[in-house]
Amino acid sequence: MSDFYFPLEEWTNSFVNEWLLPTMGDFFDQVSDILGLFVDGVTDGLIFIPTIILTLIVAGLSLWLSGKGLAVFTIIGAIYLVSVDLWPEAMQTMAIVIVATLLSIIIGVPIGILSSKNETIYKIVRPVLDFMQTLPSFVYLIPAILLFGLGGVPAVMSTFIFATPPAVRMTNLGIRQVPEDMVEASRAFGSTPWQLLFKVELPMALQTIMAGINQTIMLALSMAVIASMIGAPGLGSVVLSGISNVNVGLGLTGGLGIVVLAIIVDRLTQGIGEKL
């Protein structure tokens, strides 16, 4: 081993403990409170809706957006979740996925638009996205605990960071792929930059952006499960307790629940993309 030691660990710790938490702590607490209310609201809302009605709504959407197959699958999946007594856990997981995905879209799509318009921004954003996607997802959990404590909120934050890159990338790609003659036509008739964006570029890029959002949702679902390690409620915590108790049956029951959610959510969002 060399004598040279790079104290990244110590620096990071002192940065977080001596500067970030004392100066920004209140801010993070407030964000945490607001997000917490939001996550709880969505969870309560999903659990409040009677199981049968929610199932029928999603099955109806499946029928419209995808087809008979998915509608039947949705009903079977719901029956499964109820019969293994995991319905509330499934709704908790979905609440984290929904809130994190909304955050990803609200922040990711505008960044994608900016990086498609400005090469400098794109050059800065690209390595950040690479970093976000290649860093092991567990690493996000540690600062999330420090900044937001335990529970649903740090789960949403780490999920949001993990799931945003596809939304940014695909928005950027979709807008760059709009044919030059359409952009020129729009400009030649006197469109403002906003009109060009909303009347031509975004509609043209919509399918690509939807493919990115589909990826975002799938990543969010996988991260919401991992986030059970920092106390996020839901199907992930069922699997986690299966692991810690070496309970194969419990692990499988929760794992199957995640698969059911993943398939429904994936096909539904793909269906939206194709409908557009």
Place this chain on the structure above:
Amino acid sequence: MNNKIEVEHLTKIFGSKPEEGLKQLEEGKSKDEILENTGMTVGVKEASFSVKEGEIFVIMGLSGSGKSTLIRLVNRLIDPTAGRVMIDGEDLTTMDNQTLLETRRAKLGMVFQKFGLFPFRTILNNVEYGLEIQGVPKEEREQEARKAIDDVGLKGYEKQYPSQLSGGMQQRVGLARALANDTDILLMDEAFSALDPLIRQEMQDELIDLQEKLNKTVLFITHDLDEALKLGDRIAIMKDGEIVQVGTAEEILDNPANDYVSSFVKDVDRSKVLEASNVMKIPEVTASFRDGPRMAIRKMKESNMSSIFVTGKNKHLMGLLTIDDAIHVHQNNESMETVLKNDFPRTAPDTQLKDLIAVASDAKYPITVVEDGKLLGLISRASILSGLVFGQEQETEHEEVHA
């Protein structure tokens, strides 16, 4: 007449340091030298011309001549490096963004080579785009759009999407979109180049009609000299980013400014002297007078025709026999000579093709090519038009067949 568009010493240099390229340009360096010295590409070099109100002004050049850049400088889709563009006496190059937008909306319509239609919008919504972004109320802009769609002959297609239309129809939509804004000036960037030859001819004719009806000022870009000669009140010829000659078709044909222009003109002359004999087809089926009406009826039936040319000795053309007349004389046992028609156009084999266009569009029957009373061949309307468009190629094909 007023000048609608005035372009003065317009220069565009592409690259990161256009000023350096501009300096070298002023020192008299050539396009290639500047590219080698600085890496800058000269797109347009010191272009000056003016377009009068109600004129069709054609800029003609081969690919890479800078003509597409030039037309984009005229409405500032590309910002010029130096020089001025005056639209109705106002300098476009120094306008702030808001004034530029308003000028584009009020004065400059544009039609694109690849149409540039929005695939997610219906034809009606495509055509009303220009009005929509100006905030014109829905009913009013729909009314304008429908009128423009009507003008280009696409009534009934309002609810369709661009992908449901043929290329020619899509470009009519592109034209309607530009017309709906009711701008005085139409910029047309190789507007008909992507269309097949017969549709292109049709669109050219319609553009001329529309221009006469609506009195638009048209700046038309093309790489096709025939198109330029047909449409242009005046023509500018571009090479390597420079305008090498501006003038009427006659001026350019009679007095080419340099070798480059004259090499084009040479090609034109050749296609201009294309004669009737070059495009005529040898008639596949004719009836012989000696064989009588019964044989003529059989030949018409076999080849599914409703009339047939009747020849005598040595292919001497005697007249045209219709199926009705043939049956009549056959049943009544009359002589065929009494019913032969002679109201079809005749022409000599050395007639120039361009003189036959009017004849062909009026005639009910094909034009007969006759020499010393002998029937040499037939010419249809389509073969004249394709002869004019493909003149050169067809000649070579002809030779190959003989060889």
